[in-house]
Amino acid sequence: MLPDHAPDKDEGLDTLPEPRPVYYAEQALLGALLLEPHRLPDITGVEPDSFAQHAHGALFAAIRSLPTPDPGRHAKDASWLTAVLTTARKHTRGLTASYLHTLVQVCPWPKHAPAYARMVETDHARRTLRLLAHRLKQTATDTTLPQPVSAALAEADALARCADDLAARFRAHPGSLPRTPAPPPGGTLSGHDEEALDEERSLLATAIAHPAEAEQMRWLTAQDITHPLHAGLWQCLTALTRRGAPVDPVTVLWEAQHKGLLTAEITPRELLDLLETPPGGSPPYWGERILKRGVLATAQRVGARIAAFTDDPATTPYQLVVGSRRALADLTSLRTRWERANHPTPPTMPAYSRTSPPPRASPPSVTTPPSPRISR
Missing domain, CATH: 1.10.860 (DNAb Helicase; Chain A)
Incomplete structure (x- = not known):
């Protein structure tokens, strides 16, 4: 009761x-x-x-x-x-x-009923967005899903549709950026993160062994790699492949020296040891695993960010819209690159082919009429 x-x-x-x-x-x-x-x-x-x-x-x-x-x-x-x-x-x-x-x-005041209804509608919108944000977080961390990335992106789409619905129902106003502080990043480098580091080492080693395959992986960026040293080495390796320069552990070491990656903690010998032991698999295989991890981590972070907006009672409905859209934008580029990695664009064929150029057009022929004969 x-x-x-x-x-x-x-x-x-x-x-x-x-x-x-x-x-x-x-x-x-x-x-x-x-x-x-x-x-x-x-x-x-x-x-x-x-x-x-x-x-x-x-x-x-x-x-x-x-x-x-x-x-x-x-x-x-x-x-x-x-x-x-x-x-x-x-x-x-x-x-x-x-x-x-x-x-x-x-x-x-009974005559204020429409105002009370607007308050109820606003709180319901907040609760709906909060529920979807928590579902995105849970989906991104659910290791039992057969297709976790697809499931997480579907939840992100549901969040985007909810934000669009709120934008249509609540008027925009100045100062639409939410002021809610971002939630602190969770987790430390242990356990599950060590697996991520192993995948990054495997990517670098296989990319050294198969640089031609690595050169085609434009969908993977240094921002997807968690360890700063590994991210810097990936930049060195891709810079060499795009210049058409030779790629091997020594050339990457030389490039790393110019990038300032060698420090007192990272010696040249340690760097060579990291690059000279190729494990099984191929660069695209390890790259997709790294990108998958990045998509799920970003989805979890986006869900936590939007949930924080909804938990702040000072956030207005349209601030929820702006904040949610900005948070979801962080996932958009990753989604595009994930789709490129899993569905590469096939080479386009020309509309038609010809073995010889068409004959050059000649000027139109003009028939000159015979001049009239002058009789004497």
């Missing part, structure tokens, strides 16, 4: 959380409609599932399902309220007539 009023700390209910502002907005909206049901046509953008409280949603559904009573008769007769309560109880037990009385009492 819903409480007739917000929990009071003096009642020994310190363990109960204080209701959020939307709780009171829902009460005010329902109270307005119970008092003046004829205002229901003015309520737009709100559905029964828009309410955070299930019982409130059941009451709203019951109000919508019943014919609107005559205002004069409604002021004198409580039969319509009884019908609302009976209908709502079919879906939610514990509702009482006293709680409907409470809703009527706590409504400040």
Whole structure:
């Protein structure tokens, strides 16, 4: 059963959380409609599932399902309220007539019902976006999925559609950038991250052994590689291949020297040892594993970022739109490169072929008419 009023700390209910502002907005909206049901046509953008409280949603559904009573008769007769309560109880037990009385009492102004409905709609949009953001985070970390990247990108698409829907329903305003601090990055270099480092070492070693294959991997960038040294070495290797220069451990070592990668902690011998032991597999194989890891890590980070926006009550609906779109943009370039890695563009064939150039067009022939014969 819903409480007739917000929990009071003096009642020994310190363990109960204080209701959020939307709780009171829902009460005010329902109270307005119970008092003046004829205002229901003015309520737009709100559905029964828009309410955070299930019982409130059941009451709203019951109000919508019943014919609107005559205002004069409604002021004198409580039969319509009884019908609302009976209908709502079919879906939610514990509702009482006293709680409907409470809703009527706590409504400040029934004429403000559209404003209360907008508050309910706004909070529902926030909760929907939060749910989708958490689903993106969970999907990106679910190791049981057969196609985790496809599943994560599908959840990102759902988030983008939700942001588009919010943009259409809530007006833009100045200062639309959210001010919510970014959540701290989680995890340290251990366990699962060591596997990522092994994959990066394998990529470098196989790319040294097969530079022609590495040269075709334009879809992999140094930003996809987690270790700074490995990222720098990948840049050295790709720079050599694109210049058409010889590629082997020594040439990469020489390029690394010019890039400032050799330090007191990284000696030339250690660098050569890293590059001279090619494992199994091929550069594209290891590159796809690295890119896959990057896509999932970015998806998890994007989900956490958008969830942080929704958890900040100071973030307006349109700030949620702008912040979500910016966060999702970080995933867009990765998605494009992932698709290029898995679906390379086939070479285009010319529209037609010819073995010899067409004959050059000659100027049009002009027939000169015979000059008239002059007779003497």
